[in-house]
Amino acid sequence: MTHPVDLDAWKTLAAHYDDVKSTSLRDLFESDDARFEKFQLNAAGIFLDYSKNHVTDDTLANLLRLAENSDVKTRLQSMFDGELVNPTEGRPALHTALRNRSNTPVMVAGEDVMPGVNDVLARLRVFTDSVRSGDWKGYTGKPITDVVNIGIGGSDLGPLMAVEALAPFAHERLNMHFVSNVDGSHMVSTLKKVDPDTTLFIVASKTFTTQETLTNAHSARDWFLDSSATESDVSKHFVALSTNKEAVSEFGINVDNMFGFWDWVGGRYSLWSSIGMPLMLSIGMDRFEQFLQGAHDMDVHTRTAPLSENMPVILALLTVWYNNFWSAHSHLIAPYDQYLHRFPAYLQQLTMESNGKSVHVDGTPISCSTGPVVWGEPGTNGQHAYFQLVHQGTHIIPTDFIMALESLNPLGIHHELLMANCFAQSEALMMGKTKEELKVEMQKAGASDAEIERLSGHRSFAGNRPSNTLLVQQLTPQALGALIALYEHKVFVEAAIWDINPFDQWGVELGKQLAKSIHQEMELAATVKSHDSSTNGLINKALKLNNLLA
Numbered sequence: 001m002t003h004p005v006d007l008d009a010w011k012t013l014a015a016h017y018d019d020v021k022s023t024s025l026r027d028l029f030e031s032d033d034a035r036f037e038k039f040q041l042n043a044a045g046i047f048l049d050y051s052k053n054h055v056t057d058d059t060l061a062n063l064l065r066l067a068e069n070s071d072v073k074t075r076l077q078s079m080f081d082g083e084l085v086n087p088t089e090g091r092p093a094l095h096t097a098l099r100n101r102s103n104t105p106v107m108v109a110g111e112d113v114m115p116g117v118n119d120v121l122a123r124l125r126v127f128t129d130s131v132r133s134g135d136w137k138g139y140t141g142k143p144i145t146d147v148v149n150i151g152i153g154g155s156d157l158g159p160l161m162a163v164e165a166l167a168p169f170a171h172e173r174l175n176m177h178f179v180s181n182v183d184g185s186h187m188v189s190t191l192k193k194v195d196p197d198t199t200l201f202i203v204a205s206k207t208f209t210t211q212e213t214l215t216n217a218h219s220a221r222d223w224f225l226d227s228s229a230t231e232s233d234v235s236k237h238f239v240a241l242s243t244n245k246e247a248v249s250e251f252g253i254n255v256d257n258m259f260g261f262w263d264w265v266g267g268r269y270s271l272w273s274s275i276g277m278p279l280m281l282s283i284g285m286d287r288f289e290q291f292l293q294g295a296h297d298m299d300v301h302t303r304t305a306p307l308s309e310n311m312p313v314i315l316a317l318l319t320v321w322y323n324n325f326w327s328a329h330s331h332l333i334a335p336y337d338q339y340l341h342r343f344p345a346y347l348q349q350l351t352m353e354s355n356g357k358s359v360h361v362d363g364t365p366i367s368c369s370t371g372p373v374v375w376g377e378p379g380t381n382g383q384h385a386y387f388q389l390v391h392q393g394t395h396i397i398p399t400d401f402i403m404a405l406e407s408l409n410p411l412g413i414h415h416e417l418l419m420a421n422c423f424a425q426s427e428a429l430m431m432g433k434t435k436e437e438l439k440v441e442m443q444k445a446g447a448s449d450a451e452i453e454r455l456s457g458h459r460s461f462a463g464n465r466p467s468n469t470l471l472v473q474q475l476t477p478q479a480l481g482a483l484i485a486l487y488e489h490k491v492f493v494e495a496a497i498w499d500i501n502p503f504d505q506w507g508v509e510l511g512k513q514l515a516k517s518i519h520q521e522m523e524l525a526a527t528v529k530s531h532d533s534s535t536n537g538l539i540n541k542a543l544k545l546n547n548l549l550a
């Protein structure tokens with residue numbers, strides 16, 4: 001396999017970077033009035049303005065050639081077709097089948113997976129409808145008022161983010177809670193807010209072996225049984241979302257209360273499966289299907305649009321451009337939408353777990369830098385915190401601004417101000433403020449020449465900081481579905497270019513393994529000597545201070 005850095009297009013881009021690196025974004029806009037019209041795209045209800053990037057027609061042509069050289073189209077098609085795109089775990093990655101609203105067959109090992117997908121969706125509809133309507137009763141005959149999702153990582157971040165994002169569509173009676181951390185405080189503080197006879201616990205775990213989730217689930221069950229409930233009442237209050245029937249049954253959850261999915265659904269891609277149950281309960285199955293439809297629309301766009309008009313491909317190419325040629329290894333997600341406050345955290349897992357890799361698909365050491373650090377918080381809050389570094393720090397941090405044009409909570413001038421701030425930030429990042437502009441501004445305010453001179457370096461901004469702006473009309477279930485699918489495919493295209501496997505996570509597995517073995521050692525209540533001196537020292541300190549040594 002040719003490594004990315006050996007491709008002709010890669011070498012051309014490296015040379016092209018030297019040609020364009022000193023051309024400012026200001027210059028690019030001044031020399032082309034049609035830049036906004038030229039560098040924009042529409043797909044599945046999402047508008048993308050990518051004109052405020054360090055790209056010219058030539059840059060784009062070179063990047064598109066890189067996508068061609070990297071077989072991006074073929075690789076995308078392999079994923080949609082259910083081929084083994086996750087070779088280290090020997091699996092396809094078919095989250096797209098879960099939202100395949102066209103219902104065309106998707107074959108895995110000679111079998112169409114769609115009837116299974118549709119069956120689970122139908123069961124989920126019956127169950128979630130009955131909880132929402134109040135027909136599903138707790139053990140004292142009362143309807144459910146609170147739902148506690150117990151899961152972590154992919155079995156937590158997606159449902160939590162989406163329930164928050166679609167809060168305006170939430171069911172009035174159902175309060176949603178999420179417990180992920182094995183820190184007992186998370187469970188204890190949640191249980192204080194709910195009553196055993198009106199609470200439904202969802203134990204969400206693909207493997208049903210995850211230490212944190214099982215520990216939390218056991219504690220929740222003990223708490224439930226400490227009320228007047230008995231073992232036979234558990235089935236009215238505990239359901240499982242998993243691929244592991246045996247472990248679910250061993251835990252004591254009746255498999256009639258289990259909603260399955262398949263090993264070809266990666267944890268961080270599982271929101272579209274039964275793992276989405278908290279969202280189904282919150283917004284109802286009809287709206288959940290609109291959510292699936294939005295993602296499917298983006299899937300169709302990704303599969304069919306030419307590379308030059310393909311939104312996830314363009315976004316991925318921009319990330320590769322900055323990450324590999326501009327040495328910009330950090331990417332800011334700035335949703336100007338309070339409901340999207342968990343979206344950056346969700347994308348952090350999606351992108352960093354997928355593309356945080358140091359070997360190529362064939363196992364050879366990586367030849368280029370891979371996934372950037374992804375982070376963020378909603379605007380306008382970020383402006384009063386870390387945006388200073390994005391404006392004037394020494395790092396280039398490409399930024400994605402995300403906003404809905406219409407508010408779901410119109411309130412006076414609030415939404416206009418939100419939009420104004422969003423547009424102002426991307427403009428300020430790009431334009432900066434020249435010394436001449438500062439001089440005029442300070443002179444108008446009556447500053448002396450000496451004062452202007454003294455502050456000139458501090459108060460002028462180089463600007464030239466790139467950003468994308470993504471707009472939807474309203475943050476509806478459909479729009480959210482399309483937005484998530486857009487980033488999923490962007491991550492896949494980046495991985496295709498870097499020639500890495502975005503679907504495994506051996507680092508996560510290592511963490512799970514080590515925590516388990518240290519815990520087993522701690523349970524022996526004896527001084528631990530088997531690790532390095534730091535790890536031994538920390539474990540022994542904890543054992544001693546908690547009086548756990550025999």
Ligand code: G6Q
Nearest residue numbers: 153154155205206207210267268
């Ligand atoms: C996701 C990761 C990881 C996983 C959690 C929970 O892609 O593999 O975040 O989702 O470790 O795993 P379970 O769902 O199996 O409990």
